[in-house]
Amino acid sequence: MQNIWSITGRSLAVSTLAIALAACQSMRGPEPAVKADIPANYASSPSTQGKSIAEQGYKDFFSDPNLTQVIDLALNNNRDLRTAVLNIEKAQAQYRISENNRLPELNGSTSFNRLKSSDTGYKAVSVYSVGLAVTSYELDFWGRLKSLKDVALDNYLALQSTKDATQISLISSVSEAWLTYAYASANLKLAEDTLTTQLDAYKLNKKRFDVGIDSEVPLRQAEISVETARADVGNYKTQVMQARNALNLLVGQTVPEQLLPKTSIKQVTKESIFATGLSSDLLTNRPDIQQAAYNLSAMGANIGAAKAQLYPSISLTSTAGLASTDLSDLFKSGSFIWSVAPSLNIPIFDWGTRKANVKVAQVNQEIALAxxxxxxxxxxxxxxDALATKQNIGERLQAQTNLVNATNRTYALSNARYRAGIDGYLTVLSAQKDAYSAQKALLALQQSALNNQIELYKTLGGGVKVYNTDQVVYTPSSADAKKNQ
Known part of the structure; x- marks a missing residue:
C-alpha cells in the first residue's frame, strides 16, 4: 500500500509540474504595429480643448425630457439590443467552457461486471467497483488551450463592444426618428395652413369670376393651387404615420402619445460648443474601434493555438477507486485500485496541414489588422463629415431664414397688388409657391442641423454612458494583458 501511495504521489507531482510548465508556455507571436495614418486633429473642429462631448451621458447631452424617456424605452425594449445582450451571455458561457477545458475533469463511476475467463477457471465471477476518474486531461505544454481561452475571452469582449456600439446607434436612430416625426408634423401643419390660404384665395377668385371682374383662368389657377395643397396635406399625413411607425419599431413598443413632439423642435441639446477632443480619443470612446481591437487580439491568440498543434501533445487519463468480486468486501482494506494512462500524440506527417493552419491564422491576423x-x-x-456639415450649417440657416422672410414679403405684396387690381393672379401664385418652398426648405434645414448635432455625438462615440458621472472602462484584451506581464 505504501508503494502505491508513493507512486501516486510522484504522479501527482509530475502532473503538477506539467501544469505549472504549461501555464508559462505560449506560442503566440509579437503583436503587429497599428498604423491608422489619421491626423492628430480635425480640420474643421470647433474645439479640441477639454473633454469630447462623447464623454457626456445621453441624459445630460439631450435636453428634452420626453426624448430621454423615449430613449429609455428603446434601451429596454429594442430587439436588436436585446439580441446583442443575449449574444454576450452566450459568449460568456463559451468563455467559461474554454477556461474549464484547461482543468482536469473529475467523474465518479460505479459498475458491475459479470466475467468468465481462463483466469476464473471459466467460472462466472461478479466484479463490483466504484471510483473517480480523470478523463483525457491534456497537459498544455505549448499553450494551445491557453490560446483558445484567450480567443474566447477576446470574442466575449468584442461582443460587449458590439452591444455598446448597438446602443450608440440605437440612441442616435431613436433621436433622429423622434425628430422626423416632429418635422413631419410641422410640414403637415404648414401644408394645412397653405391649404386654408389657397381655399380663401379660391373663394375670392370665384366671387370675382361670378361678378365678371376676372376671367375663368385665375379661378382655375386658384383651383390648381388648392388641389396641390390638398395633395401635400395627404402626403404629409402619410409621412407622420410612417414616422411614428418607424419610431415604434425602434423603441420596440408603441410610444405613448404624451412623449411625442407636438411641434417642430428648436434644440435637442443644451450644448453650444461641441468639443471633439483629439482624434486619438476615438480609440477609447468608439466601441466599434474597441471591437476591432479585440478581434485583432483574438487572431493573435489563434496563431498561438495553431503553432501549438505543430508540437507533441500529452493527454492523461487516470482512475482511482475500489473493486471487489464480493459486494460486501468492496469497502474493505485491500480493494483499492488505481491506474494512470498517459498518451503521447506526435505529429509526423500530415501533408502540411498544420503548417497551413498556421499560415491561415497569420493571414487572418493581417486581415484583422487591416x-x-x-x-x-x-x-x-x-x-x-459631421464637422464639415456643422461648420456651415449656421450660415445656411441664416440665409434660408432671410429667404423665407423675403418670399413671405413678396407674397404679401403680390397679393395686395392683385386685390388692388394692379397685377394678375399668376404673380400671386408664383410668389406663394416660392414662399411655400422656402418654408419647407427651412424646416428641412432645421431638422438637418439638429440631426447633425446627434450625428456628431454619435460619431464621437457618445451614448454609452447614461450620466456624466458614469465611468466606462474596457477590459484589456489578451494582447494587452500579454504586454503588461
Whole structure:
C-alpha cells in the first residue's frame, strides 16, 4: 500500500509540474504595429480643448425630457439590443467552457461486471467497483488551450463592444426618428395652413369670376393651387404615420402619445460648443474601434493555438477507486485500485496541414489588422463629415431664414397688388409657391442641423454612458494583458 501511495504521489507531482510548465508556455507571436495614418486633429473642429462631448451621458447631452424617456424605452425594449445582450451571455458561457477545458475533469463511476475467463477457471465471477476518474486531461505544454481561452475571452469582449456600439446607434436612430416625426408634423401643419390660404384665395377668385371682374383662368389657377395643397396635406399625413411607425419599431413598443413632439423642435441639446477632443480619443470612446481591437487580439491568440498543434501533445487519463468480486468486501482494506494512462500524440506527417493552419491564422491576423486600421479611418472620416456639415450649417440657416422672410414679403405684396387690381393672379401664385418652398426648405434645414448635432455625438462615440458621472472602462484584451506581464 505504501508503494502505491508513493507512486501516486510522484504522479501527482509530475502532473503538477506539467501544469505549472504549461501555464508559462505560449506560442503566440509579437503583436503587429497599428498604423491608422489619421491626423492628430480635425480640420474643421470647433474645439479640441477639454473633454469630447462623447464623454457626456445621453441624459445630460439631450435636453428634452420626453426624448430621454423615449430613449429609455428603446434601451429596454429594442430587439436588436436585446439580441446583442443575449449574444454576450452566450459568449460568456463559451468563455467559461474554454477556461474549464484547461482543468482536469473529475467523474465518479460505479459498475458491475459479470466475467468468465481462463483466469476464473471459466467460472462466472461478479466484479463490483466504484471510483473517480480523470478523463483525457491534456497537459498544455505549448499553450494551445491557453490560446483558445484567450480567443474566447477576446470574442466575449468584442461582443460587449458590439452591444455598446448597438446602443450608440440605437440612441442616435431613436433621436433622429423622434425628430422626423416632429418635422413631419410641422410640414403637415404648414401644408394645412397653405391649404386654408389657397381655399380663401379660391373663394375670392370665384366671387370675382361670378361678378365678371376676372376671367375663368385665375379661378382655375386658384383651383390648381388648392388641389396641390390638398395633395401635400395627404402626403404629409402619410409621412407622420410612417414616422411614428418607424419610431415604434425602434423603441420596440408603441410610444405613448404624451412623449411625442407636438411641434417642430428648436434644440435637442443644451450644448453650444461641441468639443471633439483629439482624434486619438476615438480609440477609447468608439466601441466599434474597441471591437476591432479585440478581434485583432483574438487572431493573435489563434496563431498561438495553431503553432501549438505543430508540437507533441500529452493527454492523461487516470482512475482511482475500489473493486471487489464480493459486494460486501468492496469497502474493505485491500480493494483499492488505481491506474494512470498517459498518451503521447506526435505529429509526423500530415501533408502540411498544420503548417497551413498556421499560415491561415497569420493571414487572418493581417486581415484583422487591416480591418482595425480601416475602422479607425472610417471613424475619423465620419467625425470629419459631421464637422464639415456643422461648420456651415449656421450660415445656411441664416440665409434660408432671410429667404423665407423675403418670399413671405413678396407674397404679401403680390397679393395686395392683385386685390388692388394692379397685377394678375399668376404673380400671386408664383410668389406663394416660392414662399411655400422656402418654408419647407427651412424646416428641412432645421431638422438637418439638429440631426447633425446627434450625428456628431454619435460619431464621437457618445451614448454609452447614461450620466456624466458614469465611468466606462474596457477590459484589456489578451494582447494587452500579454504586454503588461
Amino acid at each position: 480591418s482595425y486600421e480601416k475602422t479607425i479611418q472610417t471613424a475619423f472620416k465620419e467625425v470629419s
